[in-house]
Amino acid sequence: DSGVTQTPKHLITATGQRVTLRCSPRSGDLSVYWYQQSLDQGLQFLIQYYNGEERAKGNILERFSAQQFPDLHSELNLSSLELGDSALYFCASSVVGLAANEQFFGPGTRLTVL
Amino acid sequence: AQKVTQAQTEISVVEKEDVTLDCVYETRDTTYYLFWYKQPPSGELVFLIRRNSFDEQNEISGRYSWNFQKSTSSFNFTITASQVVDSAVYFCALTPAGGTSYGKLTFGQGTILTVHP
DSSP states (O other): OOSOEEEOSEEEEOTTOOEEEEEEOOTTOOEEEEEEEETTTEEEEEEEEETTEEEEEOSOOTTEEEEEOTTSOEEEEEOSOOGGGOEEEEEEEESSSOTTSOOEEOOOEEEEEO | OOEEEOOOSEEEEETTOOEEEOOEEEOSOSSEEEEEEEEOTTOOOEEEEEEETTOOOOEEETTEEEEEEGGGTEEEEEESSOOGGGOEEEEEEEEESSSTTTTOOEEOOOEEEEEEO
């Protein structure tokens, strides 16, 4: 158990819908990262937050947005869902936003868009 | 741009065999970090090792060992005396040590390792 929690574990929805994925980092970790794992694209970095502020952006679609709240939990919002958004979404956290630190990954949220 | 290539898509071995997973990376950064992660069938990503670009010493942890060669941009992972529980997908990853992209892990495509009893 990494100490990072993600809810829900599974999510099944329809095209065009909007969903919110939630992540609680390990106690004391200020940085949160979101990754998408799909068969087509593999594991891809989406976005990073550090202490409430966006720190780095990767291949995140405009239909996706994220935020980190004062209690450090983070939410990833996916809207106008398409079939291709079906994937495993991971959240990771680290002590500070430094590459040297190990990123602890949550169990993931499996999103299925029908 | 950074790139990580894991040449082997799938490897199948019999228990107790040694197996090496290859990882080759490309980066323009002079300082960077390399990682290996394991993804068992349950789906979570488990951290195995972190290596910084300044440290070319090989590392051994139990049955696991890592060979980092900066000259060939490789960071290979060997499992000695493999066990069925080693069956998983293994990912090599890279991130710069500074700049705007630090913390952003670039992953290889993964190597599916199957260890047969």
